[in-house]
Amino acid sequence: MAICRELAGEKWVLMTTAQTPTNIAVIKYWGKRDEALILPVNDSISVTLDPSHLCTITTVAVSPDFEKDRMWLNRKEISLSGARYQNCLREIRSRANDVEDEEKKIKIAKKDWEKLHVYIDSYNNFPTAAGLASSAAGFACLVFALANLMNVKEDHSQLSAIARQGSGSACRSLYGGFVKWNMGKEKDGSDSLAIQLADEKHWDDLVIIIAVVSSRQKETSSTSGMRETVETSLLLQHRAKEIVPKRVLAMEEAIKNRDFASFAQLTCNDSNQFHAVCLDTSPPIFYMNDTSHRIISLVEKWNRSEGEPQVAYTFDAGPNSVLIARNRKAAVSLLQRLLFYFPPNAETVLDSYVLGDKSILQDAGIKSVEDIESLPQPPEINSSSQKYQGDVSYFICTKPGKGPVVLPESESLLDPKTGLPKNL
């Protein structure tokens, strides 16, 4: 291994730890026009979720002692040889600059970065298997942390174009609040990047409840799913070229004006249309299941009975439902309805059934599983309706949140002496 002369023999580890949020698309990304560069067939818009409930934390470290790049994800070492990781590492390295840490007496010259290796440790504060866009937060955090470590001067938008090459939707996790991914026009993808439409304080009434739905089926990965849709759906191009451009403009306007009725209508319609083009794929792709359908029916019925939308729903490449309530009052009523229809299994304790911001549970007057059992039937239902115990694994109460941040060294996942994971 060639280690740069100036640094050879030195004993130090330089580290950065960062936290990056997940995001949920309200105008969906589905279909690539370039598979290698991850360039989409249409613009998309997302809401960033509060990282206190859903985020990735990543520590990146560099040391002249490291003999190769290594990565740990959720406590397990994984291979970095895939093109998506290699693209991100290469793009960030090529933008590295001089770094000087006076306290630790470390000096790394711009040209040294090509020869130095990094260790990466990343973990999600939520179950990875739950299908909650962990790769979006993961690649955004990797790029953001490395950029910080290597003193990369590019702004968040330019970093988003790098994160995009790891996972398309990762580019939208470089900002908090409301984010737009411009599909761009350039062949090299340089203008396919994220911009912030509004920060999380712009519309802080919104409350988000995620229903993590139990699924017995193995789902089609979004990478292969969208490839198959591009290859076989006769509706996708019409959606991408004729429908989404207008929806994106309308959604920008709805967000700007905090117009919940329009926001909800656009969000629900676009989620349904994304799943429609999945169904129009050959063979067809089903991400929603009967539980997803029941949650949609519950929301549609309630919204109609109220005369104006209280809640928007959206579903990504899986059966989980992301529900966006217009305000806290609506969120409390929503949670009551959800718990009424989807009570936990007998052995489940309340504390592990409703996660995240539990104050919404308190406002809903629910202190125990018994309180769920005595919830009244929602007034919009005429006849006594069926319950679906156990069909939801758990709920997460959250809200729109902030973008990536650098965390203090005390939060590091890697040992500052060895650069190896602390928790191995």
Place this chain on the structure above:
Amino acid sequence: MAICRELAGEKWVLMTTAQTPTNIAVIKYWGKRDEALILPVNDSISVTLDPSHLCTITTVAVSPDFEKDRMWLNRKEISLSGARYQNCLREIRSRANDVEDEEKKIKIAKKDWEKLHVYIDSYNNFPTAAGLASSAAGFACLVFALANLMNVKEDHSQLSAIARQGSGSACRSLYGGFVKWNMGKEKDGSDSLAIQLADEKHWDDLVIIIAVVSSRQKETSSTSGMRETVETSLLLQHRAKEIVPKRVLAMEEAIKNRDFASFAQLTCNDSNQFHAVCLDTSPPIFYMNDTSHRIISLVEKWNRSEGEPQVAYTFDAGPNSVLIARNRKAAVSLLQRLLFYFPPNAETVLDSYVLGDKSILQDAGIKSVEDIESLPQPPEINSSSQKYQGDVSYFICTKPGKGPVVLPESESLLDPKTGLPKNL
């Protein structure tokens, strides 16, 4: 009540009994361009199902004693005041001709029909609630039987344009075999009618198995469903104008050449696209449920493993699956797979679980529910897979079948003396 002078006081009942098949669309009808006349936004193509397993039988009677038009459907009297019934009755009456029954010494002049009233008794030889296109067979049978009674000279295509005004897909039940409903261009709907592409003998290898799927949900009626799709889906017009015309040509070609691979691909794709535009409706319409999805997965996996399609699937406005096997051998293998994954509930007897042509069951080597339990796992499945006991209510084995026929008087549902239902 004004009864024509010549007939007043006479004591006779003149009757006709007819049998008409149901049909399943392989290129779907979804969306009207004229609600009142029932004119569709695109052509559709169907396969007529064997009336020995699925049909409507209707007796129509006329007598100078009848004081108003009356109708019984599946043993219950129903109102004829709806526009759909009124349209059919008016159109048929206006085409009535002189009728003479020498044996019974009855003479009805063309002009008398305007003043005479009819009794109608109709019943389906399959459960109405099962969602098996009972209204298609019903209106076709009503129009066909009345036309026969009233000596209407119009051919089946012209009658189909009348049946269409009762229920759109009814027009396709005027023929056996493979039928096309031309959407037509005229404002009055006169050219929106069915033609026969090929009779049932043209492609008699095909075997059809229907899985009647248990549903806990109340479904959106197809009338209101398609209205909502026309009003809100942004994908429907693209489907109707750009996609279906090409598919119709390709399907006509596939039927002409008995090209099962093309037939299956087009049938499955068009079923999925119909459900995609339902999902693109606001609020979204779900007709397929998890069981429907599992049947699709089973067929897709098996077709892929065989290298060429063995079975096509199609779903109408409900969760029931209509499976078209390329030949008897494929149908036997299909039935084994279906029974393996969807065994009957413990209390169910085999005889009520597989209906219709039970010889397929014999060929599959299944003589009892125990034989279902010992069916081997299909070879295309690697791991031991889950079973879904009770998720299918029953199966019907059938095949493409013939068009409407007049039945002998012995089959009449009405009493030849009183004109009232025999089975009341």
